[in-house]
Amino acid sequence: MTVELVFTRRFSMGHRLIAGTSEKCAIPHGHNEYVKVTLRPQEPKRLDGHQNMVLPFADAKTRWHNFIDNSLDHALQLSEADPLLAWFQEHEPERTSRIVVTPGDPTTEIMAALLFAKLSAILAAQGGLLRVYEIELQETPTNTVKLGGDPTHYLPYTNRPPHLCWWNRPDMSISDLPVLRS
Ligand SMILES: Nc1nc2c(c(=O)[nH]1)N=C([C@H](O)[C@H](O)COP(=O)(O)OP(=O)(O)OP(=O)(O)O)CN2
Numbered sequence: 001m002t003v004e005l006v007f008t009r010r011f012s013m014g015h016r017l018i019a020g021t022s023e024k025c026a027i028p029h030g031h032n033e034y035v036k037v038t039l040r041p042q043e044p045k046r047l048d049g050h051q052n053m054v055l056p057f058a059d060a061k062t063r064w065h066n067f068i069d070n071s072l073d074h075a076l077q078l079s080e081a082d083p084l085l086a087w088f089q090e091h092e093p094e095r096t097s098r099i100v101v102t103p104g105d106p107t108t109e110i111m112a113a114l115l116f117a118k119l120s121a122i123l124a125a126q127g128g129l130l131r132v133y134e135i136e137l138q139e140t141p142t143n144t145v146k147l148g149g150d151p152t153h154y155l156p157y158t159n160r161p162p163h164l165c166w167w168n169r170p171d172m173s174i175s176d177l178p179v180l181r182s
Contacts, residue, residue, distance in 0.1 A: 003044060003054060004133060007061045008036040009068045015077035016084075017105040028076075028084075031139050035068065037119055038134040055129055063122050063170075071172045072115075075099065077106035089177075101166075101175035103158050108145040112137040116151040117167040125170035 012032050017025040041054055054060075077100040078085055088096050102110050116135045123130050134148040147154065158165060166173040 001044075002040060005039040005054060005057070005060055005130065006036065007039070007057075007064070008034055009065055010034050011068050011073040013072065013075060013077055013100075015106045016082070017107060018079060018082055019105045021105075034136075034138040035115060036136040036138070037064070037132060038136075039123070039130040040133040042128055042131055059126075060130055063126065064119055067118065067122065067172055071174045072100065075174060077102060077111065079103075079105050085177075096175075096177055099175055099177075101177060103156050108137050108139040108143065109147075110155070112145045112147045113151040113154045114167040116147055117155065118169075120151070121168055121170040 010032060012030060014028055014030040016028045020026075039060060047053075075098050080101050080103060085096075085099065085101065088099060100106065100111075102114065104110060112135050115137065116132055119135070120132050123132065134146065136144055136146045138144040155167075160176065162168045164176055166176050
């Protein structure tokens with residue numbers, strides 16, 4: 001028997017895709033998205049007949065939902081190759097902290113993988129009782145990406161060490177802009 005804890009959170013985002021696959025997606029636009037995560041215990045155990053919890057829901061989800069609400073919600077998602085990044089750095093540097101920077105276009109696929117890695121880092125920092133089994137990122141009511149397994153097998157190669165990639169850190173970061181600039 002497998003027990004799973006499933007949490008869903010909604011957030012709004014803006015992005016654009018500049019790699020040339022779709023002209024309409026190269027214009028900045030936004031979506032109201034849902035991220036649904038399925039967590040499993042690292043070591044499944046029998047309920048204790050008293051509290052009968054894997055972990056209180058609040059303990060399992062609060063830090064993750066803080067990240068969604070305070071870092072991801074209403075952030076702009078841009079490829080690290082997007083010239084809009086340099087525009088913000090020059091004209092509105094105070095707003096660069098609200099930009100999610102992705103290796104390549106910020107598609108639903110890569111955001112699902114980056115969020116999978118971020119939540120895995122957060123859960124590990126919380127003691128590792130739970131692990132991410134699956135993530136579903138619904139970009140629109142008609143488009144969802146579902147991802148399971150090891151996100152490091154799916155993410156593109158980057159020449160930065162793992163700790164200099166925001167998605168590997170159990171903090172609230174959404175970019176590595178100072179690193180990318182140097
Ligand atoms: N594989 C992917 N393809 C596309 C992605 C993506 O993340 N992964 N994203 C987009 C755009 O963000 C776009 O806003 C949504 O695309 P699309 O389905 O083409 O547009 P609609 O919402 O209008 O689709 P309908 O289902 O017809 O309403 C594009 N492709």
